[in-house]
Amino acid sequence: MSATMTGAQIVLKALQDQGVEHIFGYPGGAVLPIYDEIFQQDAVEHILVRHEQGATHAAEGYARSTGKPGVVLVTSGPGATNAVTGLTDALMDSIPMVCITGQVATHLIGNDAFQEADTVGITRPCTKHNYLVKSADDLPRILHEAFHVATTGRPGPVVVDIPKDVQFAEAKYMRPTAVKHKTYKPQIKGDIEAIYTAVDLISKAKKPVFYSGGGVINSGPQASQLLREFVKLTGFPITSTLMGLGAFPSADPQWLGMLGMHGTYEANLAMHDCDVMINIGARFDDRITGRLDAFSPNSKKIHIDIDPSSINKNVAVDLPIVGDVAHVLEDMLRVWKSRAVEPDKKALTDWWAEIETWRRRKCLAYRKDDKAIKPQYAVERLYELTKGPNTYITTEVGQHQMWAAQYYRFEEPNRWMTSGGLGTMGYGIPAAVGVQVAHPDALVIDIAGEASVLMTMQEISTAVQYRLPVKIFILNNEYMGMVRQWQELLHGGRYSSSYSEALPDFVKLAEAYGATGIRAEKPDELDDAIRKMIKTKGPVIFDCIVTKEENCFPMIPSGAAHNDMLLADDQGLDIEVSDAGKVMV
Amino acid sequence: MQDQINTHTISVLVDNEAGVLARVIGLFSGRGYNIDSLTVAEVDDGAHTSRITVVTTGTPMVIEQIKAQLGRLVPVHRVVDLTVETDSVERELALIKVSGKGEARVEALRMSEAFRARVVDATPDSFVFELTGRTGKIDAFIGLMRPLGLKEVSRTGVAAIARGAEAM
16 A cells, blocks of 8 residues: 655656656745645756746747647636636647646635636636646546646647645555546547548649648657658648648748748649648638638648547538548558559649749748848848757747748748747747757747737746746837738728837846847848847847838738738738628737 | 538537536537537436537538537547437426416316326416427427416426437
């Protein structure tokens, strides 16, 4: 008979047995017993953030750059409610996360006690699953189950809410191997009959396109390798969503660039005109499809997704395959090779010729300026001076995020951390902190905007405390740029509350935090300033002053179809956005 | 065809744990699905499973989504669309209070016999009828009671089960 331990000891033991090395958190009354246990051990390192939202985004950055679950520890009440944004973000982007929240003692639950919130009630719609642990006897099983649910199937955040008396109560520990779930059994292998049909359909395609997404990244490095092999074998063009960047190398000639609202002309037209679309781990998000009834009207659509509820949600598909990307691609490749399938070379040559005419449109070209720094130029230079397998990019949300996606190029998965689904401004700094914790020797850069970055600026203090040399590269145009762009295009240029008034001096702000501040205002000083940033040992806030009213193009206006894109040259033209389009976000 | 709105009866077998009903209801409200009726009770106290029967309406794509979304909730064992996958039996129980005197009272009692409703409570000027049947039958009976002094209705919502030897 094994000895008992306290609930708080069980938490730490379970974290160790799950292989957790780092947790991101913030203490408070309802988690003091767990913090006391953290103090008395060395296996799990706690990173003290400055706000619970920062803990969740740091855990997301950690998870997305490693493939391991991110772990968060916060207190009850405001600790838990502050974590809600990051939990929702992780749910939308399928990031594995386990968030442990303290709760008031069980006898106080429901009494409006100090720092009480109905955490499982509040987080039910923004987690993959959540638990309120009412007895320490259930704690080991629930903790291991939480990791299992968070990391398998379509990954997501799981909350474990632990009342303070349960943290003190004695119970027997149970090792993770003993956990078996009654109901939760995600489908991993794809239906082989569907895979046969898919191979048949793919082999007969005349205008095919691969459309890959974040599911490839989540499936692990092997999925990216298999995707690369399959794309090479077929000779087909490939595009990817924002979340999928890096799964396929951008230097490859078969790469069309990102698709969607700010995707490339060639990617979107290939999607519109294709006859067979192979969706691998993407979910036909509205940023991708544009106007639904005009979305890729003449194609047969194959959809590989681990989540059955992603199938036929927005777009009716012809051939759904529910399963994990790596497993399905492995089977598909095996079938493809065993049948010695040859794609239609003649048709493909014609298709590529058509794509080349779109590529020649050079949709990402922009007018250079030798007096002021264009934001596109800033990202291009940043890319040229920092590219490499040991560089990790995070972003905030807005124009700078899209320019980062367009002009920074990724050759490997897990190097690109961005808030895609929820679009959370303030994601970038804490995510960079999380990435740097996981990869202490890497170059971690948050490509930011001056508005977003202020939402979680306090996490620079975390970076300074733990000597995490993150680089915050702010494209400072003194506007909430994407808001301003939409106001220009849709609301008569009335810039309602989108000007970044009363900005801090970012160089002085960096110094106040004990970091280094660098500013660049002219194109000819940019390269040296970036080099200085790279050479600086500690965290840096780089204030890159860019042209103020640059728009992010190409753009599919809301409610428009893929073949109805706005390109940079159209700037200044009056665009017609339908009433149906105006109500879209 | 794709836009046609149909009514479906869906059976969901769940682990009877705290919050499971909130998960199901939250899913419907959060995603804007309709609930026409919802019934829930523990059906196996040994296995701690409950059965939720939900009657919902939507286009074929929405119904497919509802089933997929229900299926991915962690405590859900099985989801069966009784309208599509099987031939099924559906029943609802209603308690219907009618008050009145004289001819109306006699007519209400006469109607209850025609519908095979049972009188479960009676006072000199009221009846409570218990009626079991398909939703349409109960709707019809309530309609008939309205001019006869209908006071109050309590309905269980639909319980449903597939015909034949197979269990869900």
